[in-house]
Amino acid sequence: MNNLDINKSSAKRVLIVDDDSAILEAMQMMLEMEGYEVMITLNGEELDKYFNKKPDLILLDIWMSGIDGRDICKNLKATPATRNIPVIMISASREVEQSAKESGADDFIAKPFQMNELLSVISAHIK
Amino acid sequence: MDDKEKLLTIQQASSLLGLNAGTLRHWAQENKVRAFKVGTRGDWRFKKEDLQEIIKKHGEENYHIVNKYSLISNFLISNANSIQKHATYLHKKFLGGEKFRTEYINKYQEDHIKIIKEIANNLQNKNISKGTRFFNKFGEEFGKEAIKDGLTIEETVDGIIFLKQAVWDKLKKKGLLKKFTALEMFDINQVVGTYCDVVASRIAFTYHEYFKHDAHKAKEKLVVSERRYRTMIEQSPLSVQIMSAEGKTLIVNKAWEDLWGAKLEQLKNYNMLKDKQLVDLGIMPYIKKGFKGMPVLIPAVKYEPNKSVKDASKILYRWVRAFIYPVKDESGRILEVVLVHEDITEQIKSKEALRESEERFRALTNASSDVVYRMSPDWKEMRQLDGRNFLADTGKPDSKWLQKYIHPDDQRRVLEVIDEAIRTQNVFELEHRVKRVDGTLGWTFSRAIPILDQKGEIIEWFGAAIDITEHKRAERELKESEERFRALADNIPNLAWMARADGYIFWYNCRWYEYTGTSQKDMEGWGWQSVHDPKILSKVLEEWNKSIDQGITFEMVFPIRGVDGEFRPFLTRVVPIRDSGNRIVRWFGTNTDITKQIELEKQKDEFLGIASHELKTPVTSIKAYTQVLERLFQRNGDIKSAEMLAKMGVQIDKLSSLIEDLLDVTKIRSGKIIFHEEFFDFNELAQQIVEELQLTTDRHEIVKEFAATRTIFGDRDRIGQVISNLISNAIKYSPKARRIIVKTEVNHDNITLCVQDFGIGIPKEKQGKVFEQFFRVSGEREITFPGLGLGLYVSSQIIKREGGKIWVNSIRGKGSSFYFSLPLSKGK
Numbered sequence: 001m002n003n004l005d006i007n008k009s010s011a012k013r014v015l016i017v018d019d020d021s022a023i024l025e026a027m028q029m030m031l032e033m034e035g036y037e038v039m040i041t042l043n044g045e046e047l048d049k050y051f052n053k054k055p056d057l058i059l060l061d062i063w064m065s066g067i068d069g070r071d072i073c074k075n076l077k078a079t080p081a082t083r084n085i086p087v088i089m090i091s092a093s094r095e096v097e098q099s100a101k102e103s104g105a106d107d108f109i110a111k112p113f114q115m116n117e118l119l120s121v122i123s124a125h126i127k
Numbered sequence: 128m129d130d131k132e133k134l135l136t137i138q139q140a141s142s143l144l145g146l147n148a149g150t151l152r153h154w155a156q157e158n159k160v161r162a163f164k165v166g167t168r169g170d171w172r173f174k175k176e177d178l179q180e181i182i183k184k185h186g187e188e189n190y191h192i193v194n195k196y197s198l199i200s201n202f203l204i205s206n207a208n209s210i211q212k213h214a215t216y217l218h219k220k221f222l223g224g225e226k227f228r229t230e231y232i233n234k235y236q237e238d239h240i241k242i243i244k245e246i247a248n249n250l251q252n253k254n255i256s257k258g259t260r261f262f263n264k265f266g267e268e269f270g271k272e273a274i275k276d277g278l279t280i281e282e283t284v285d286g287i288i289f290l291k292q293a294v295w296d297k298l299k300k301k302g303l304l305k306k307f308t309a310l311e312m313f314d315i316n317q318v319v320g321t322y323c324d325v326v327a328s329r330i331a332f333t334y335h336e337y338f339k340h341d342a343h344k345a346k347e348k349l350v351v352s353e354r355r356y357r358t359m360i361e362q363s364p365l366s367v368q369i370m371s372a373e374g375k376t377l378i379v380n381k382a383w384e385d386l387w388g389a390k391l392e393q394l395k396n397y398n399m400l401k402d403k404q405l406v407d408l409g410i411m412p413y414i415k416k417g418f419k420g421m422p423v424l425i426p427a428v429k430y431e432p433n434k435s436v437k438d439a440s441k442i443l444y445r446w447v448r449a450f451i452y453p454v455k456d457e458s459g460r461i462l463e464v465v466l467v468h469e470d471i472t473e474q475i476k477s478k479e480a481l482r483e484s485e486e487r488f489r490a491l492t493n494a495s496s497d498v499v500y501r502m503s504p505d506w507k508e509m510r511q512l513d514g515r516n517f518l519a520d521t522g523k524p525d526s527k528w529l530q531k532y533i534h535p536d537d538q539r540r541v542l543e544v545i546d547e548a549i550r551t552q553n554v555f556e557l558e559h560r561v562k563r564v565d566g567t568l569g570w571t572f573s574r575a576i577p578i579l580d581q582k583g584e585i586i587e588w589f590g591a592a593i594d595i596t597e598h599k600r601a602e603r604e605l606k607e608s609e610e611r612f613r614a615l616a617d618n619i620p621n622l623a624w625m626a627r628a629d630g631y632i633f634w635y636n637c638r639w640y641e642y643t644g645t646s647q648k649d650m651e652g653w654g655w656q657s658v659h660d661p662k663i664l665s666k667v668l669e670e671w672n673k674s675i676d677q678g679i680t681f682e683m684v685f686p687i688r689g690v691d692g693e694f695r696p697f698l699t700r701v702v703p704i705r706d707s708g709n710r711i712v713r714w715f716g717t718n719t720d721i722t723k724q725i726e727l728e729k730q731k732d733e734f735l736g737i738a739s740h741e742l743k744t745p746v747t748s749i750k751a752y753t754q755v756l757e758r759l760f761q762r763n764g765d766i767k768s769a770e771m772l773a774k775m776g777v778q779i780d781k782l783s784s785l786i787e788d789l790l791d792v793t794k795i796r797s798g799k800i801i802f803h804e805e806f807f808d809f810n811e812l813a814q815q816i817v818e819e820l821q822l823t824t825d826r827h828e829i830v831k832e833f834a835a836t837r838t839i840f841g842d843r844d845r846i847g848q849v850i851s852n853l854i855s856n857a858i859k860y861s862p863k864a865r866r867i868i869v870k871t872e873v874n875h876d877n878i879t880l881c882v883q884d885f886g887i888g889i890p891k892e893k894q895g896k897v898f899e900q901f902f903r904v905s906g907e908r909e910i911t912f913p914g915l916g917l918g919l920y921v922s923s924q925i926i927k928r929e930g931g932k933i934w935v936n937s938i939r940g941k942g943s944s945f946y947f948s949l950p951l952s953k954g955k
Contacts, residue, residue: 020744020748022744022745022748023744023747023748023751026747026748026751026752026755027751029751029752029755030751030754030755033755033758033759092740092743092744092747093740094844095794095799095800095801097803098801098803111743111744111747112743112746112747112750112751112779112783113747113750114750114754115751115754115755115758
């Protein structure tokens with residue numbers, strides 16, 4: 001395995017949106033180790049500029065300062081260009097799973113999660 | 128003419144019907160009743176059967192026209208002759224009228240009959256003034272006639288008085304007066320009595336007018352006073368017997384007849400001065416004194432029943448007290464002797480009963496009292512006192528007893544009560560302080576009864592006293608301790624109160640009144656309900672009544688309204704106070720304002736909620752970094768470092784599950800926990816959890832004993848959390864065991880899962896608490912097991928909300944079995 005210098009053209013792109021930089025970086029490291037190309041942003045309102053890089057999957061935190069991840073998800077699913085990008089919502093609160101799925105999320109994962117758990121969910125949604 | 132003989136005259140017929148003769152005549156004329164005219168004058172005659180028919184038919188409806196008094200007047204009219212004869216008899220009998228000349232008797236008979244008939248007529252008409260006019264006129268003519276005939280005023284007036292008496296006697300004998308009320312009797316008396324009196328007074332007035340000379344005036348006065356005197360005697364409730372100076376009985380009144388059960392006639396041959404019984408009874412000397420001219424009080428004596436009295440069987444004996452009084456003329460000659468008797472049998476009987484019980488009383492008090500004593504009738508002197516080591520003895524009469532025995536402060540009160548007892552001849556009874564035989568102060572309860580002689584005089588007082596010093600001391604101590612208690616209870620910050628065994632609240636502390644702003648009067652008994660929230664009151668009452676019925680401690684939180692009108696939550700605890708016989712004598716209740724506690728509790732929950740949520744995010748990052756690092760080390764071949772990081776990961780998992788528990792608790796307590804219910808396969812879930820946890824332990828083998836699976840409806844994750852919690856506990860608390868059994872069982876309406884371990888177990892007394900917050904089990908030698916003690920609390924809350932049950936069976940040192948069951952019917 002030479003995951004550290006992967007073929008960028010074949011690598012799957014994952015966009016992670018979370019307002020907590022620590023968790024953002026941790027996930028970035030993990031996913032890069034697994035060979036994903038990772039884009040991160042702290043600002044849920046600036047997602048548009050990442051869409052031209054065509055992410056294959058979006059990991060979206062629900063509770064972010066200033067904006068609700070579920071609203072972002074609804075927008076994504078309502079926009080033809082982004083409708084088909086799988087969205088996995090993340091939250092520290094298990095109670096919001098239902099409402100996450102109602103807002104159009106393809107999957108949900110609760111914090112704190114096992115790395116294997118996260119990886120298997122992601123790979124399930126990226127063909 | 129047989130038929131004619133059977134016909135009734137108008138008087139007979141009206142008497143039979145109870146009608147006025149005039150009314151009946153009127154009916155006959157109007158053909159309302161069948162009547163026959165007979166004789167030359169055409170008098171009406173009636174057939175008895177016809178009259179009986181009328182009674183049957185019209186008796187009821189005609190009653191209103193039948194004068195209530197017509198029976199009397201009809202009787203008087205039809206019996207006027209015999210009444211008059213009775214009057215003459217009375218006149219002769221009482222006033223010795225033998226000397227009357229027969230021609231006058233016959234002459235005035237007619238007039239008397241006329242009076243009777245006129246009374247009868249007036250009784251029906253009840254026209255008093257008309258009657259009075261008639262009788263005035265009648266009396267005047269009667270008087271003039273009598274004066275002409277040379278009759279004395281007494282002879283003439285007495286005739287009328289006896290006539291009146293005769294009318295009464297006959298009416299009474301016939302039973303005609305029975306049906307009347309007191310008011311009606313008064314009416315009758317008005318008519319009968321008044322008319323006779325009118326006649327009598329008119330006669331007297333006529334005499335007076337005729338003889339305007341003093342000599343006659345005096346005589347007339349005598350007649351009036353004699354009449355008054357006789358009336359008085361007649362009506363006296365005391366038995367009166369008037370005798371001649373020689374001892375022959377002249378007059379007795381009704382009370383005498385009742386007392387002796389005899390009549391005047393029976394005394395024809397009796398002479399009081401020769402009565403041997405009176406000699407035997409020892410009262411003859413008193414009687415003789417009376418006949419010699421001295422008024423004498425004759426002491427009470429007991430008379431044996433008079434054999435000659437018919438009804439003697441009824442009268443066993445009589446106690447009679449008498450007064451003998453001689454009546455003299457101006458020269459001092461004894462004319463008559465009056466004897467007045469008073470029957471005091473009942474008084475004597477009650478005093479005898481008292482004396483009979485006296486001996487028994489003495490015996491009883493001797494046995495049951497600490498002290499017995501005897502006092503003179505006026506209590507001036509103590510005759511004897513037997514003190515029995517409580518008080519000093521008194522052997523011979525002592526007039527200084529008050530100073531000797533009674534505490535100076537109590538002497539006045541003792542004397543007051545004695546005075547009252549002497550005055551009323553009643554029992555002396557008092558609690559007072561005494562000087563004891565050892566010189567110390569004591570308390571006694573003293574009681575004395577008067578001992579009476581045959582005549583009802585007090586001979587002495589017999590008393591008994593008991594030592595109540597201890598009792599008084601205990602009473603005072605109780606009072607003091609009660610006062611101390613109340614002072615204490617008034618000063619605690621809680622509201623406090625006491626109730627009787629039946630729940631009636633009789634005391635509240637000051638705080639209660641301060642907080643509620645109520646008064647004692649408002650609150651007494653069940654008045655407390657007014658400061659309760661009406662919405663919750665029924666629940667409070669239900670619980671309180673349950674406590675009272677079952678005698679169990681009451682504990683509940685409910686709001687109580689303060690003086691400011693605001694309700695604040697109070698924790699109320701009420702405990703039963705029992706006596707030595709384990710009976711509840713009181714309830715003691717406290718109400719503690721828990722507004723602050725609730726506020727703090729809420730703050731704590733909020734803090735925990737925020738804290739645990741905030742903790743979760745960094746823990747998630749730490750975990751992610753740890754996992755990244757672990758992989759990096761593995762990849763680089765640094766296996767040791769990788770293993771260390773793996774161990775670190777396990778600890779981070781523990782930390783995050785603790786945080787998870789804390790979050791769950793705050794959610795449960797604030798009611799924010801949300802369940803995502805769905806249908807799922809129960810065994811599949813259990814299998815999954817067992818597999819996950821098997822990975823965390825090398826020591827234990829988790830054995831599955833599953834029944835056939837069922838689909839149930841509920842929050843799969845939450846129920847999984849419960850199973851996981853139970854198995855984790857089993858692992859944690861059985862460090863030396865090798866096996867854990869997870870068993871499922873399906874009953875007809877529920878599914879049960881049991882996790883059995885063979886660890887340290889839970890002591891019986893703590894088993895009820897395992898599902899409470901922050902409960903933790905200690906091991907041998909107080910080894911503690913890590914954990915916040917929240918897992919079972921969270922589990923029990925989850926199972927409860929899923930509509931199931933959770934419980935435990937455990938034996939200390941042998942292990943525990945935790946069970947939960949869930950309904951199968953849910954969601955279907």
